[in-house]
Amino acid sequence: MTDSRTSSHPAPTEEEQAARPVGTYPPTQELLDAPDDPQARAEREAQLREAWKTPRGWRYLSAVNNSEVGTWYALSAFGFMLCAGVLALLIRVQLAVPDNDFLSADRFNQFFTMHGSAMMFLFAVPMFEAISILLLPAFLGARDMPFPRLSAYGYWCFLIGGCFVLGSVLFNVAPKSGWFMYPPLATEQEGIGPDIWLLGLSFIEIASIAAAVELIVGVIKCRPPGMRINIMPLYAWYVLVVGVMILFAFPPLIAGDFLFELQRSLDWPFFDPDRGGDPMLWQHLFWIFGHPEVYIVFLPSIAIAAMVVPTASQRPIVGYSWIVLSAVGVGFLSFGLWVHHMFTTGLPSLSLGFFSAASQAVVIPTGVQIFAFVATLMVGRVKMIQPMLWIAGALAIFTMGGLTGVMLAIAPFDWQVHDTYFIVAHLHYTLFGGLVFPLLGGVYYFYPFFTKRMMSDRLGRISFWTTFIGFNVCFLPMHLTGLLGMPRRVASYSSEMGWNWLNLLSSVGGFIVAAGILIFAWDLVRPKRDQPLAPRNPWKGGTLEWSHDVPAEAWGSRSVPYVSSRYPLWEDDKFLERLDEGRFYIPDAPEGKRETLVTSSVDAEPQGALPITGPAWCTIWAAAFTGGAFILPVFKLYWLALLSGAGAVACVVYWLWTATAQVPKAPDRDVGLGLRLPVYVTGFRAPGWWAMFITMLGDATAYASIVFGVFFFWTARPDFPPEGAAHADATLIALSALGFVLAWGATITAREVNRRDRRRAARALIGAGVLCTLGAAGAMGLALWLPGMAPSSHAYPAIMYALGVWVGAHSGAGVVMLLYCLAGSWAGKLTPRYDADLVNTTLFWHFLCLMGLVTALMMGVFPRLAS
């Protein structure tokens, strides 16, 4: 593989452009058995330790390794959960006796809103992300996540946002319209509560999407060589499905938040029925997110069960394909259920029936998973290790929740119990059974992996039984309470209703649950320095994570293994020895850099050994500035927010410039076992390309949600567009569309031309692209403004303007990316051969061009047809 090229050399073909793996793959038995030189091994270990060492002292906060970030994430999410739990206890104190005045109605309303919001947004999904960040690399024999700084950035955003949102409770300004914030109540609420909810949570949702991107890329691109898709651990399958679900479920909420905030700050009437808006649009957008959300929360915990059950049965899982099928099936079908949260809104029976049927259909793949676990337990010989107790309890509780779910899917029955305590019971049974219990069991199971010590078996059992009994004492009566007519979200009730002793029982139960959780929390954080280190594989599991080092080493995995089975620790007795001696891939760090192996998506064939990022401060700065950009508008400090946003962009640019797509000194490196791999890849071999692709899929979904809003208004409102309304100027819209197409064309051509080493032409084209984009965005803005469309007068101009703002913001991002490439080309970072930045920018531009064209159609063509 040669490196030398002169500018007069004929243009490299796509094939030559990309460096390819060279050498032996798959590794031969000879290579695997080759003996090892202890001196060389010691040197390699020293290199690895140096490259991967955790920063000390106050520099510890700059760490980005998955072990650190994952631990912080998990502990923060757990802390938020405890806060939300305290809110729940206060609610139960208020409801323990009738006509209570322990909490005023206003305070009560803030508390139940924050309990739900904190549990769902600050605990449920972040905990999944935290655990996955901690575990996924280990499951895949990798050393770290593919984008460590992105994980760190996501974490700091989450922490800042979470403290801000939850902190509002202490200042009596918390949002108080329910965790679902229905307009018009929430849009018209005075004070900053709803803005805190909207802006604080949008900020956190972005962190969630970042995590989803990482997890998907990790599963698809960073598996160990040989781990084909059919021998991937089930946890990885679940992470993949859930990551994709997050990608398609969160954006509709982000779109809804976008419209909601525009209404609150600029009075654009999307949800105001007096001006052509409709409160139902919010309900649709919220629940299109809200329903998949509960499956996003439930599937990863079942994934933990999928890892614990085989270990407890000491045999491989039965029905691997069935479980994969269920996970994917649930992932898809769960997007078709959302209107079952809106059964009482008066929609036509045909539509409601449709969603009623879909809600029943999803039971089938859900049930298949459960039966696959039961079958595994039945085919093996079960050892009732402590984590299995939690899993068994989880199944008992979850099946109850699932059965009430089947009842609720029958729409007429839901018409009776919707918005009563029956639903509160159902949701807590599914959430505790589907999330909390498997999570706690998972912590017991993986604790020796995280900390090399065991938790207490005795305390674990006490905690389990206390929580299990307390949970049922609290929530089982609620089914009856709801059937006796007690609505949800009521600050108090009268003593004549017959709900007294049921509520008292539930309140007592709530405190028992709290005791159980506290026992668990104590067991988690109590000092264990005097305890001996746990054995390396205390549960005798078969999957890769149990090859971890005891005592702990920061490098994650001593070498990246070649895998040929689902349970390598059970099936290959030489495996651990080879791994420890570094006789697999990348056992060293000759340039002192952190690296990961990148493999193909389905067959895990090695494609590259790529550097990944190490400790940094720019991620914390970026998170702080991003926080400012979202939090300052709550206090109406819009200019400061804009400045903060610019600061965030600057930090991100700095981060990307200094740590990604660096031109390498040598094009490839020897990774061991007779293989040389490139250290720089572009296109769909590259994690960076996938990150851009996945992010844009999420972004496109949010955009599609706004377009859905246009069609929704057209269907639901007779006055959309209103008689005689001004439409966007057709000529300017056409020019705008042209501008986007030209900019897109310029970008693609720039990429091609750059590859042929005609750098000046490439730079000129990039410049042209920038100008066309600015022109296109400007034309679109003028097209809306010139005819006098007033967005605060009616939902029609408002949503056209919303589309315009969206495209405008994305055009800005497109311009920044093009300028970044331009700068890179001048500075020698972007070369004809090493052009990942331009490739990824082109990918962004495919999406932006499409958005621009669709928006032009929506603004210019659709309203004229619909009038």
Added chain:
Amino acid sequence: MKDQKPPYRHRSLWHMVLAPTVWAFHFVFCYAVMSVACIKLGAPDIARLGVAALTVIALGIIGFLGWRAWVQWDFRPGDNYKHDRPTEAQRREFLGHGGFLLSIVSAVGVIFDALPIFIIESCI
């Protein structure tokens, strides 16, 4: 050894999820047809016919995909359910088996989704 390269679907995760993707499109179009027909036009028969047509098309496509996945799964007497070896054949059969099972789930989903048109006759 095959003469030509094996088809892309033998190593494609995208193909494995084609059937549920068809379900997703069926769902979106049915939802759109029902909304427009009932809310905008007040015409339940258009809604029911539209859904019926979409269902027939969707089931047809899913049936085809399921059959193709069945062939890829290569069902023979013996052990067909374990695909735990990292060979090309097992990977291909795994993707086929997964695709086949997903076709069944998708067909069930499509049928469930269409059920209301046989039972509910008005937009009320």
Added chain:
Amino acid sequence: MWITLPLLAGCSGAQSVLEPAGRDAQVLADLFWVMLAGAVVLWLLVNGLILYVTRIAPQPLSRRGAEALIIGGGIIFPAVVLIGLLVYGLSEMPKQRAEGAGLTLRVTGHQFWWRVEYWPDGADAPILAANEVRLPTGQRSEIKLNAERVIHSFWIPALGGKTDMIPGRETRMSLEPEKPGTYRGQCTEFCGESHAYMAFGAVVMSPEAFDAWLEREAADAVAPETQQARRGQQIFLSEGCGGCHQIRGTPADAQVGPDLTHLAGRTTLAAGILPMSHSALRDWIADPEAFKPGVEMPGYGHLSDDDIGALATYLMSLK
């Protein structure tokens, strides 16, 4: 919050889904018992199996048995049961939403009270009332729902399911009561600070009794007969209560707040949260905010005890 006398409608069961007094509620209660039985059996089966397998440790199941369990238990059995349940549920939907024949009610949800209009068959003007709903047995009555400002939900568990009231659109439902009696309804969509304090009495009467009642309701207010009551009426008018409340047959004709023409004929006061009694009325007039934080009605604590007493006497005479 305190209550002096037990609510007439407040004995347990008045707001219960499991004590149906109407056709729809009866069907749903029966359905619930059937589903509950099924759910209990299934839950015991699945968890019993898990218990058996993890505790009693029998012979390991064969692979074929395991596959049969997954296909039979996970796919075939649920599919059959669910389709059966679904077909029943779907067929019930149009029946519960059938158009009412005859009487139509129009209920509008406000923060935090209910405006009720009765439109008998063929009427061209409604009979206006508030905070209580009365229905005749033996027919399905149509109920049209609207909302002012925020979303509410209208629910009488003893009679049938609920339907949301959404500003900017009119939703509809229908109910077919069967057993005369006094029941209770409550708002079941979070609507603001006093969402918990927005309920209403639901009185079901025989058709004859209902017609007689509706005739009385349509009439103008009873003229005050005692000295106290007349003084109360004067205070009502001079304090500006007529700026929000209508009492037909007097100069007070605003419709910002609940119609009070036949206030004392209702079973509860202040939208279901207080008994219809003299002392409750006095406390309410003096300080509504103490019972319903965020309520729009101002307090009249600046009036003397005698004045408030007279007001209450007058209002209690409006049967």
